[in-house]
Amino acid sequence: MSKSVSTMVGPQLLSEGRLPRDIFWSQEIYQLELERIFARAWVFIAHESQLPHTGSFLTTRIGEDEVIVVRNRDGRVGAFLNSCPHRGNRVCSAEVGVARGFVCNYHGWSFGLDGSLRGMHESGSYDREPGFDRSRLGLTPVAQVEGYKGLLFATFDPSAPALTEFLGDFTFYLDVMLDNDPGGTEFAGGCISSILGCNWKIAAENFAGDALHAGWTHASGAEAMLGGPVATLGDEANESYHVNTNGHCWEFNLDGVGNAATLGDKRIMNYLREQRGAFEARLGATRAKMVGSVSSANVFPNFSFLPGQNTFRTWQPLGPHKTELRTWVLVNCNAPQEVKDAWRKGAMLTFSPSGVFEMDDGENWEGSTHSNRGFVTRQQPLHYGLGLASRVDHPELPGNVYRGQINDANQRAFYHQWSKMMSSTDWAELLDKGPHDDTDR
Numbered sequence: 001m002s003k004s005v006s007t008m009v010g011p012q013l014l015s016e017g018r019l020p021r022d023i024f025w026s027q028e029i030y031q032l033e034l035e036r037i038f039a040r041a042w043v044f045i046a047h048e049s050q051l052p053h054t055g056s057f058l059t060t061r062i063g064e065d066e067v068i069v070v071r072n073r074d075g076r077v078g079a080f081l082n083s084c085p086h087r088g089n090r091v092c093s094a095e096v097g098v099a100r101g102f103v104c105n106y107h108g109w110s111f112g113l114d115g116s117l118r119g120m121h122e123s124g125s126y127d128r129e130p131g132f133d134r135s136r137l138g139l140t141p142v143a144q145v146e147g148y149k150g151l152l153f154a155t156f157d158p159s160a161p162a163l164t165e166f167l168g169d170f171t172f173y174l175d176v177m178l179d180n181d182p183g184g185t186e187f188a189g190g191c192i193s194s195i196l197g198c199n200w201k202i203a204a205e206n207f208a209g210d211a212l213h214a215g216w217t218h219a220s221g222a223e224a225m226l227g228g229p230v231a232t233l234g235d236e237a238n239e240s241y242h243v244n245t246n247g248h249c250w251e252f253n254l255d256g257v258g259n260a261a262t263l264g265d266k267r268i269m270n271y272l273r274e275q276r277g278a279f280e281a282r283l284g285a286t287r288a289k290m291v292g293s294v295s296s297a298n299v300f301p302n303f304s305f306l307p308g309q310n311t312f313r314t315w316q317p318l319g320p321h322k323t324e325l326r327t328w329v330l331v332n333c334n335a336p337q338e339v340k341d342a343w344r345k346g347a348m349l350t351f352s353p354s355g356v357f358e359m360d361d362g363e364n365w366e367g368s369t370h371s372n373r374g375f376v377t378r379q380q381p382l383h384y385g386l387g388l389a390s391r392v393d394h395p396e397l398p399g400n401v402y403r404g405q406i407n408d409a410n411q412r413a414f415y416h417q418w419s420k421m422m423s424s425t426d427w428a429e430l431l432d433k434g435p436h437d438d439t440d441r
């Protein structure tokens with residue numbers, strides 16, 4: 001790592017709410033992200049409902065490392081590098097399916113659901129080779145796989161803390177989506193994939209807390225589809241907040257209950273109204289207001305969702321200027337089928353590659369990425385200074401809590417966590433030790 005890069009990504013990354021543009025353009029910084037962020041953080045890999053049977057599998061990426069996620073014969077989910085230990089070919093080229101094992105196309109090595117090497121074409125030749133040890137030639141496993149209420153995460157780092165420690169206080173907020181009903185959740189329908197010509201962080205920080213863009217960027221889409229503004233945003237006078245912990249972020253407005261969820265679909269709005277009492281009994285009055293309320297969140301580093309629209313997505317990096325977006329729709333298992341269908345269709349109308357709002361965002365993010373190709377442009381720091389010193393203590397909300405949805409507090413928290421992971425290899429320094437201010441960022 002060059003000296004200028006090590007200085008830039010360190011604790012001084014954010015100075016008085018200013019951020020250097022190189023982090024969106026530099027190939028050297030990107031390679032460091034793959035090593036320090038994606039090879040160490042807990043990264044979302046699947047929802048349990050995508051792997052219902054023994055042998056159910058899907059392929060995805062953690063950073064640029066391709067992995068197979070598969071339900072084993074013992075019922076647990078494992079994850080392995082999708083690369084043959086012989087000459088490196090992919091051993092699975094399907095995106096999703098059910099299999100008894102995986103066979104490499106190149107020279108016919110075969111692997112069990114647990115990743116172990118089972119057989120080889122011309123196996124006799126290997127078996128005659130002194131010292132040949134099949135047990136050491138299985139697919140490389142990801143170091144740890146853990147679940148939280150239906151969501152499965154993985155990390156390549158054997159020393160990473162437990163998933164619940166990594167998520168920290170954010171589980172309090174995640175339960176709004178994952179545990180508002182005793183039946184749990186599932187992904188409805190399949191996955192939609194699209195490619196964006198942007199840096200992955202610009203998308204992640206947008207979902208972490210950029211409520212500011214919604215009323216402007218999406219104004220014409222909202223006017224056409226809703227006949228009015230996209231949602232009511234809460235300023236400092238309202239019960240609206242940026243909250244974050246360990247770089248995981250959520251912005252929301254407690255006054256905007258059920259505000260235009262999936263374009264105000266009546267079946268969804270009726271379901272939310274009918275279930276209100278049950279949500280309150282399960283989550284308490286404050287968090288119940290967040291169920292179905294249009295807001296946005298990002299689990300660090302690259303797993304985002306929009307409560308209300310119920311779109312869940314990963315921003316998978318494919319270089320500093322290219323990102324694959326994969327999206328799913330989360331619903332309560334116990335919701336009526338017509339409500340699940342309405343949520344899935346609503347998400348398609350709004351946040352899919354042809355959705356009214358997704359297209360607006362993609363164009364902006366590509367512009368925010370590619371303007372940095374200019375040398376002089378790249379020297380101009382970006383402004384992330386809204387809401388400095390707006391932290392408050394809230395009797396019910398854990399983590400770092402900031403007033404108002406119109407705030408850059410969550411983006412600063414996102415880049416603060418990014419900076420910590422980029423500059424330190426000691427997990428003891430990487431997680432929040434209690435509420436902290438961000439006036440110094």
Ligand code: FES
Pocket residue numbers: 084085086087088089104105106107108109
């Ligand atoms: Fe897989 Fe040779 S590369 S069997």
Ligand code: FE
Pocket residue numbers: 213214217218357361
């Ligand atoms: Fe948007």
